[in-house]
Amino acid sequence: MKISVLLLLLLAAAWTGSQGKSFRSSTSPCCSQGMFTREKIHASKIQGYRDTPSDCTHRAVLVELQEGRVCVDPKEKWFQKYLRKQKKQKKPNSTST
Secondary structure: OHHHHHHHHHHHHHHHHHHHHHHHHHOOOOOOHHHEOOOOOOHHHEEEEEEOOOOOOOOOEEEEEOOEEEEEOOOOHHHHHHHHHHHHHHOOOOOOO
């Protein structure tokens, strides 16, 4: 009985430790120069995006895809066009009746 409780506690500690580590590593990581994608990503594949922290060496946007994340230069023309479309879609219709 003592061994099974100890084993259960050990497994729980290992599981929560690994969960905590993966949580920390997934929060806004920085992008190195070699991690940037130059390919245009179709808007339908983009599930979300967020800026990397200001203390990162390279300014980047982490683009969330179904397959994972990619680093994008926020100055890329296709990404700027995507942002403009997103803002237009979020703007409420300003016509009055």
